[in-house]
């Protein structure tokens with residue numbers, strides 16, 4: 013059923029609020045989540061789901077309430093229960109700094125953050141532009157191909173290989189490990205089908221990276237992530253699982269999210285030809301297009317916290333130990349904060365007003381790097397005046413965590 017048909021069916025015979033479970037991954041695979049969240053924002057913005065495959069959890073669905081949770085890390089912990097609605101089975105947990113509270117979070121974040129600092133980005137831009145040009149110029153003309161594989165994955169994987177100074181010919185290993193780290197093991201096309209298999213694969217990744225680490229730790233410090241961690245005071249003695257966990261974080265952080273924004277932006281523009289026309293008429297809108305793409309796509313669907321004490325949120329009583337899920341997809345469509353939020357508009361007055369990068373102490377480390385990659389991609393597409401036509405519907409990821417596009421058939425008409 014389409015989103016509109018679902019909304020009509022729900023209006024005719026509304027589902028009881030208590031039975032709504034927005035953690036169902038099929039909602040995102042079918043892209044039918046919008047009406048459910050619109051209803052929650054309207055009728056019960058802090059919603060309790062007592063029974064789901066992931067246990068009981070609170071949903072926070074409005075922009076300002078999500079912001080309140082983000083900014084109160086003393087009450088809403090990332091460390092107690094992790095960052096996903098699904099609890100990782102304790103034996104298979106790999107820890108990393110996105111799942112830590114201060115003070116451990118603070119020092120580990122400080123070690124890797126410089127990789128995406130403004131002075132570094134200036135030198136990355138040259139490399140990114142060169143590679144983007146090469147990839148775009150090599151794309152087939154007048155034949156259908158998959159944009160996700162040939163452009164989104166290719167460009168983000170190249171970027172990751174640069175960040176890690178990873179052996180170039182083997183860079184698609186990074187794509188594979190990223191998919192392994194975030195996949196829903198129940199999805200039929202997942203690269204691994206159990207937590208045991210996932211852990212085994214990530215341990216193999218750890219062994220591979222350990223070799224690179226050994227090279228870098230004995231060489232002078234450089235500005236790649238492995239060298240930075242190998243020489244960083246707070247990261248050089250990390251236990252094995254923390255080492256692997258942090259690598260996984262950086263690989264997923266820098267890969268999946270940007271990849272899906274590259275695909276989501278093209279899809280949104282193809283569905284909104286008027287916006288594409290505005291962009292072609294005024295290429296200075298590219299930075300605004302990038303921000304709007306990141307809001308509209310919302311590559312990370314949710315982040316979860318765990319209450320460290322009894323508390324109250326927008327009038328609801330949250331108990332110590334409760335699971336609290338911030339649904340960024342919903343906050344980014346909150347009509348009380350963002351004008352006409354379901355529309356894709358490339359010249360919004362405040363394009364950066366979105367929650368896709370989170371907020372507070374865990375706000376995305378790579379936001380400027382992701383913006384840069386997307387900006388360069390669109391500048392180069394416009395410079396070539398490429399006529400890219402989407403030839404069929406996207407195939408979406410079965411996940412309640414990453415809003416992903418797995419395949420997008422396109423054709424460049426030349």
Ligand code: HEM
Nearest residue numbers: 110265266269270311312369370371374375376377378382
């Ligand atoms: C469009 C692209 C991206 C999106 C939408 C995105 C989204 C996010 C979100 C939602 C968070 C958690 C924020 C919170 O809990 O408040 C996060 C954290 C993080 N991101 Fe990104 N990200 C993107 C690109 C990147 C890139 C390119 C990198 C790596 C270079 C990266 C590395 C990280 C890291 C390391 C964290 C953990 C920060 C912390 O816990 O302190 N991300 N990102």
